[in-house]
Structure formats: C-alpha cells, structure tokens
Amino acid sequence: MLTDLVDDASALAEVEDPLEAELAGAFFVAMAQSGGDETMAAFAGALVPAIESRGTRAALTLLTAIGAVAGDAAGPVAGSAQQAGARLTGGGVAAPSWADDLAQPLTAGPFTRLYDDQDTMSVLIGVFQRAGREHALMIMVDHQDCGAAEEIYLLGAEDLPTAVAAIHQDARADGVSIRTKKLGAPEFRWYVEQALEARAVHDEEDGPGDVPAGLDLIDGEDGPGYAPLAVLTRSRLEVLPPARRPRGATASRHASGRTAMDVLQQLAALIGSSGGPASFGLDLPAQRRAQPAKLPPKRKKSNGPAPVYQIKVSLRGAKPPIWRRLLVPGDITLNRLHQAILAAFGWHGDHRHVFDTGYGQFGRADRDLGHRSDGPVTLEQVAPAVKDKLRYTYDLGDDWEHDILVEKTTPADPAIEYPACVGGRRAAPPDDCGGIWGYQYLIEVLADPNHPEHQDRLKWLGLDDASQFTPDTFDLDQVNQRLRAR
Template structure:
C-alpha cells in the first residue's frame, strides 16, 4: 500500500535542497512534455496562484495528518485527493505529477511529507512512483516521518472473502476483511444486479464491529421475510467480482459531473466520512494486494443487451435461492427497497452469514425401534480456517438429535451457546425453526438422517457474527461398546478461540497482540481474557479429560 511496500526504493540525488530553493519547481522538458506550456491545463502550467491555493489546502490536510495515528486516515485523505482527480479526467495525473507533487516537495515540511505519503499509499502508476520518490527524498533531507508511516508500510493480509446473496439474485454484498499491523477493517460492497452489477456503495468499519452488525442484519432480515445466503470466494474471485462492480459504477458515473480539484478539497460538511469515489479509490488499492484474477474483466452490458441481471460469469443456479412468494427485497446501499412489510434498515456493517448447502433430496426416515440400537459414529469436527488446525474427535450415537449434537459441539469447543447456530446439510438447514429462513426444527432430526454413511459431511455454523464454521465428518461407523458412555471425546488439537473475539481474523490478531508485550492493546487484551499474563492463555492446550467432563454434564 505504501511506496515502500509497492517496491519503490529510495533514489538519491546530488543536490536535493537546491530543488526547493525557489517558490515553484522547474519542470524539465521530457519526451512527454508539450512543445508549449499552453497545451497543458494543470496548475503548474496555467498559473501559480491556482497552484499556491491548492498547495495551501494540501498542507493544511498534512497538518491534520500529523495529529492522527491510524494510517487508514492518511489513506482516506490520499484517496479523496486522487478521486477528485479521477473525476476531473486524465489531465489530473499530469497536474499531480508535474505540479502538485514537485510543489509539495519544494515546501519541504513535515506536512508536505505526510501528504505525499498519503497520496503515494493509494496512487497507482507513475503518480504513486512520483509521490513515493518525493517522500523518500524529503526523508533523506531529514524531514521526520509521521508516526503512522511505519505502519503504513506493513504488509496487508486479507481474508473472510464472502458473497452474501438475496434469494432472487437482485442484490448481493461482497464482504472481506483486511488486516495490517494489528488493525483490522472490514469492507462491504453493496452490488445491484439490476444495474449491471454496479457497486451501490461501500462500507468500511472496524473488523471487531462485524459480529454485532451481522446479528442485527439477520434479525431485521428475518423479520421482513428476507433470506440471505453466503458463498465463500477465493481471493482471486473476490477481486474479480469487486473490480467488476467498481468498473460498472465508474461507467455509470462517467460524465455526470467534473469536479474542480480545489472545490473537492473543501469537503462536505454534511458527510461524516469519505464519499463513494474516495472509498472506491481506497478499495482499488486494497484489491491490488490480492492475487490478480486469471480471467479478464467482465464486459459492461449496453442498454440494448439482456445482461442486466446477475454479474457476468456468475452461474444463477449458485446464487438464486428459494424464497417465499411475496417476500421483500434486500436493502441496498443504506436505502431500503420497497417491501411488503415496511422499510428495512441496513446496519453499519455485517459479518459472515452461514454458507448454505442447497437441499437436493428428501430427508431419509428416522431409524425404527425394530432396527435395534443405533451404531456409533466417530466424527471429526474441525474449525474452518484455523492453522494449526483446531479439531475434536467425538464418538456419538448415530441417532443423536441435531439439537443434542449442537450441545455436544458447544461443550467440546467450550462455546457458551449465546448466539444463533445452524446445521447446513444436503437435506436442508436445521436449527431453531424459522419459516422465513427455511430453517427446520433440529430437535426432530437425527445425525444419521442427514449423514447416513461414512465420509458424509455436514456444516455447523455458530455465531453468525464471528461465523465459527465447523466441518463435521463421519469418519467411522461401528457397534457401541456397552462399557462406554457416549458421547465422548477421544482426541483433539488446540484450544478453541475465546467467544466473541471477532472470528478467525480476530483470533489471529489477538494471538499477535499477546506475543508482543509492547503492543498498545496488550494490557487491554489480557484484561478482556481475564488473565494476568499471556502465558496463562494457552492456545496450544487441549484437555480431553476436561472435554469429557463437560460432555458428561449434558442431559
């Protein structure tokens, strides 16, 4: 994201201070320089007063950047500046490269350096290179970098790539999380499939707020008869879909208005955060850290084409789900669509809804008493996304009800049973009965009904906010031992993550903080865990005896 992380090295010059001796930089002629300066409309070429006005605004922004400690704020400013240029047109890059960047370097202040770093953190191509090189030279000249600069250069990791779909394929939400130097942010892109698959808006929120938001989303969606499903995406597929949504929106927005750069810098007092163009610019920079898609971008449909439904390349059979007749539409971009039951408000963000396994066949009948006692299933329950893996090996009666299996898994992993859950199987979804979500009663269904044979799998998801997904695999089927009390745990690995820690990525972040006593959140995390020392929190610990004691308490 930063000039350094993009691989731009520092470039020395023979007399760096001489370049800042005048009030405005001199632009040497190049092969790209017009024969006459009148051919360029950038502030550098068209008038010093305009350039000075813009530079004053940039330095004022740089002064503000020196008071913050979160590099996301610097990136947001850089994205705001660049998105203004994006709206102006191709001439903006020339204005930045030939006018604004050299002028900021000439200013030679900490504010100028902060602004250059902000621009370089999100700028693509030669503008990013120019801003990064200018910042490097200021540092060489002794200008002190802002406190967030090192964090800005830390590697960015990403995960939780999901696509949440409504059941008619009218809208979807692309969700992922980005993490860097102990901070996590979630990104949600609302996509309208009735508008060429264009992005409606972009939400950015702290990753630790996802759990609360998703609970709200499920509550309001269920109340209005909306069924939302999720599918996991690879990083490449997420980037492909996200870039297509941004590109479709850019086509629609092109030519709507050309904003003057100086006016854009004034901002919008009624808006608490960056506008869509700035968020799109910031998101493009984040997407560039993901693997590049192997397939080309989807073509944008024209008005006389029939391609105004789902995103090109997406199989409708994978995203269109059954819904009750007369159901409501999904909220898009903070604006509720018409519904049969009144408006539905979208929360500030949401986490990962449980992925579905579409029902394909009728549910088998229950075991009859005349068939004799049920066999024992040896099942392995593994927590998705964990490395090293976290799992439990359990022995349970094949005819155990899913409601009781839920309690067994809760005890085996040390969960508190304080959130919603669902079993996803090829025969349907089972949990607390909910007609709107097509959740059937788990109390009436047994494990062997939904997993009849060895090697069958089902998915158990607990806490739709943190989205703890457990793969349940039937490893063996054997006769019960009269001397053994079932269910029991015969093996496992590692302790389960603590409840409400923010899902897999939140747990990774927690472990990173606990490894560094100098981390600013170290004491806070210890207090949250209820321990005095990080040694007291042992993620590698697994105690089969403790698990079996917990299982014995299940009635």
Template structure:
C-alpha cells in the first residue's frame, strides 16, 4: 500500500545555530505515523534522536514543543515545510548522525535492540529513512555523508543479528551423495512481534535450499512473493546477491548448512519496507518417512496481507475492519477486496490446506 505524505513542520531558535525539531507525518494502510527529529544544528545539523508518535497527536506534540520553549524562556519560530524540503533536512540530519556514529562497535549498536520493547534511535532512523524516500526528490544536492549512512544502516541490519558469529565463520560443506539421504527438520517459523502469535510448524528435508525455503515460507504464510527477502544466519546474510547490502547468493546454500540440528536458529525477513521478520527454529530432527515433503503440521492464525504497513499497520487494519463505525472501515474493506467484513478472519488457519498448497508447488 502506498505511503501518503502528511504535514511537515520545523521549529527552531531564530539564530538557527542551536537546536531544532522536524515534525512529519506519513499515512499508510489507514495508519498515520508521526516522527519528531531532534537536531543539534551546532553539530553538523546531526540528528540527536528520533521519536515515533501517533500521527493524530501532531497538534499535541506541537503544543508540547511550544510549552517547553516558553517554560525555559527560549524563543522559537515554526514554519511549514514542503515535502521535498522536509526530506532534504531529514536526510541531512540522519546522514550527519550516521557519519558521527561510524566508529560505533557492533555491541554498541546491538545494545539498542536489547533495551526492552521500544525501538532505539538507529531502528527508528532506518524506518524514517524509508518513509522520506517516498517524498519528492529535493531540488538541492543530496545531503552530505550519504555513503556513511548507507554503510551504517547496512551494519545495523547485519551486525545486530543475535545469530551473528565472529567474522570469517566458514560455511559448512554441503551434503554429499555418499552421506546418504538428509533427515527432516521440524521447523517452527514465527512472525516476530505478532500479538497474538502467528506461526507455522513445517517439516522440510534438511538439505532444502534456501531459495526453496523462501518459497515454502511464502506459501505457508500466504505471502505474495512481491518483495525482496533475506536469511540472516551465523554465516552471513543470504538472498538475492547484493554486495552493497552484504547479501550473498542463497541458491547454492542449504538449510542444514546454516542451521545444523535441533536448536539451530536463523531469521527470515520479507519486504524490507514493512519488515516482516520470521524467527526460524529447528525444533527436532526426524527420520525421513513416506510422507510428502515439505508439509505443514501445525500453526496459528492467518498471516497479515502484503503491503499493510508492517506489524503495526496490521494491528491497525484488524482494529479498523472490526469496527464498522470507523471512518476508514469501508476503504480498508475494499482494499482487501471483501464484500463483507466477516470475510476477514485473522484467527483462521488450516494446516492441511497449507500442505496441499505446498504439494501443488513442490510436485515430485
């Protein structure tokens, strides 16, 4: 679902040399997200922090900024910005902060991911960066330090993975014919941050290639396979080969090479914009039976539809469809292609139906 630009404002001291705040809103899938970027204009106009707030609370945020300024005797001026100007100023702030953070170690960046449920600066900076890229291109030259920002964001995506290992970890050799038939891995694939939980239990041969595992997950969660994806493992990140992002080619790699045996864990991300992250756990190693593989033996709840704005957008979608009086109810129902709201059944799941779809896709 496309992102709709909202309201963009800047508050600053008249001198323009101390600090300022950028405010902007973006609407997607019936949800309005607001971002406040606190900027140190005396330090290369670098972002100090990014705050995410409900877009409907924009005027409250503005009032808070003005009240705080009066309380501390600080003169401030406010101005509305065109979307392209907001993009330029936001990119400048994020890029300058990225250049300043270039010396941060992996553990310092990863610590943000471990401090409770609230996202830290670098996570929100990635999200804001994705949103501002939907705005018109600025007429001015790009903000400085862009290469540093891309490098840092790539590090965030790779170095903060809980499955990372010391640099240089060598990928185990692929199974040989002389090793005999591969066993079957029982996998639990859970959609991260989903409440109530959304998961699938799958049985797949251990020597299944990551490219096929991608397809299996797409079928199991009823995704459209219309976006990029990647597998984060202790041996690197695999997907469509992309040196800039640090992604290695997934096609030559098998599941058992990156998750050897019970307890092995990897992560699968689908759609880097919405950020559908799936935790994959090898629950058991089973002897190969006469059943057709891959197959689904359990799970819970329907998966979100593609392009609904990530897990937060999906939660909002469920709320809107469940409330016929909501102003966006009809729009969201039509976007889903439903004649009636009761056709939307987020609690529904049928493992046998998934197995049939897998059998049709992987005919042997």
C-alpha cells in the first residue's frame, strides 16, 4: 500500500494548479478523519513517518500536499507531514513544482448566501484567490435535513455565474423564488461550519461501526467526493475571521465515533482501485474542473483539404471487445461524427450524447450540464494529432461509453465515400438494454432456454429463436450501408 501511495504521487509533482495537490492532501486527511482520534494518531505517528522514510521527491510531494491542509480539521496529520517535509527539503530533496504557489497567501471574498422563500434549502458561496488563480466553493444545504451540507462543488470562478444562473432557473421551474444575501466572512464561516457539522453527524449515524454511508471519498466520476471537499472547505475557513452567528440564525447541535485499521484497509483498497493520489484531483467532474483549454481555430481554406482520420471507436467495458474502425474527414463536425458512430454501432439515436475532450464537453447545448454545441466543432480541433483520444457517451442513462483513438491520418482518396468503416468486431448491443452490464445479462438470459426471462427477452428483441441473436458477428457491408444512408 505504501509503495503505491508514494510512487503514484510522482505525477502529482508536476501539476500546474496547486489546487489539485491540495485535493490529494485533503483526500488523505479525510481518510484519517473518518476514524476519529485513534486513526488520526495512526496516520500522524506511523503512516506519515513511513512516507518520509522513502526519502524521494514523490514522498516529499505527498507530504507537501498533506501539509497544505491547514487548521484544526487536519489535526496532527498535517503538522506531522509539514515537519517530515521540512526534513526532506533540508536533506536536499527537490520540492514539487507548485510548492512556491502554495506558500503564497490565500485571500477570500466575496461571500453569498442564496436561499429559497420556502426555507427548504440554501447555497453558500465563497470565492478564494491564491497565486493569480481564483476558485469558488459552493455548499448546498438541506434545511429539511437538520441544515446539513448536502453537496460541495468546487468551481473555477469563471464558471460561478453560470452555476448561480442554473440555480435560479431550476427554482423558477419549481415555482420557487430565490433570495440573495451578501455575507461577511464571519457569517459565511458560521453558516458553513454549522452545515458541515450536521452532515458529519448524519454520516456517522448512517454507518455505525463501518464506513460512514456519506463518506464519499470518490464520486461516481472518479473525482473528489464530499469528504475531501469538506476537508478542503474547512481548510479554507481557517483563513477567515472567527465565526459569528448572523442575527436570527439557529444553531445546529450535533455530536460525533471507527478504528484505525478499518480506515487503513479502506485506504489500501481505494489506492488500488482509483489510480493513487495523483488521480484524486486530476479527473474532476465537469462542474468542478478548471476551465478547459481554449479550442483551437478551425481549418482555413488556405490550409488545404483536411486529411482523413483513421479512428478506432471501442465500446468501454465490453468483453470480448466491441469496436469499429472508421475513416472520416479530419474536419468532420462532432455532430456528424456522432451520426457516424450511431450508424457504425447500430444505435437508433433517440438519446442524448456527449463528447468529452480536453477542450470541454460537446453535445446538445445545455448550460446546466456544461455541454457546448457539437455542431460547429470539428474532430481535428479536439484531436489534432495521431494517438489523441477522446470519449463519446451515447445515452446518458445507460451510458454507452466509447473510447475514440486517432490511429493515423492519410490524404483523402477520391474513390472512397467518407465516412467509411474498414473493420470491426462483434455486433453492438441493442439500444435500451441497460448499459454494458445489462447487455451481459441479456446474453446470459438468451443462452439459457430455461431462464424465466428467456421468452420475454426474445419478444422484446423481436426474435423467434435465440439462434437469431448473434452477438459474435460483425457485418462490414451492413455498417457501410447504414453510413451511406445517414
């Protein structure tokens, strides 16, 4: 576990935004916090020294990230990490690239509270600045759940107006009015501390003697979950003046108890499944990521004709693999590529889709989801080089995720009608069968004539006999006929 923990931190040393390092440190502290004083002592007195004993830059990187989590919330863990990091630095170990930025002062403000006229929810927003970068924390508070924090969002400050507009839009759709109040730093700190305290107690009550149900170290998209974001939030509160209860506000009173070994075992499992601390802040959900890179300009006529891209589109999670190899013009729009993928896999196209790229998410324009229109954006804009990759998801319920890899580029052949399919493997799953796991279950049902759902599934597929279901076949001519028909 220790080897994975430290070695995986090497990639963290070169991240551009120190906020990602703070998230990795917050993850570590969240693990220690979840077990109470015993686990905090175990992390500070045993695990941190074990990390230091590695004596490498990766070890110093992880210690610096942990030590960046300030305040009483981090307890002895951050202090122990700071001391261990200082010893490694004094011994000549090179500091991570972002260490100087983290040493700069953190400033804060403005602070805002949004609340509805029916007193069911509120949103606390604080903006923070360091080393020329600005981000916002948005804490959603459920007044019908003892005023507990329901969710925490970490956004680039430039994304905040869009997020606030979405809150107002959703409220109007529900017939609710949202009011806005500017807060001073002490009042903001009081509201947030009350919400975090109530949530902490509820999480402990939900999972007595086990992992608290609301611990949420990693969310469904492999970004930071509630727990590390709560640690980061408490660390941010430390730079504010002491909390002061606003006039008329009601305090929430809750009190919080898990063994050190339980937490260490969970940490080992999470390291093995998540890719290590270097991944804790590097794959944030769209609403929590920093602003994506600026989209490159489109090809100009003076640049000449676009090359043909050979791309391999693979359905994630499919075993045996299901894939299609397509030839498409480099200047094909993402929407047209979406249509080509539908044809190549036989999807009927009645569901939403999105392309995840290094330049943002593109699909049907949706401000709430953070999706920009894929109509004007071309493939070569978001994948300009061979070996570039992007993700395409069809049906945001079943989540048919596809990996798209640019294998090579060639000049266009006048004799070929593009898009064209030149290879593939296996039939694609039928639409609406429940995602990749539902498809695997469907195969099992159809392979067993005695299964109680066998006949119902045949009827749903419009088949008379299971022999007509041939998931191992791939019909190249049929795929190209569908491509020409689009």
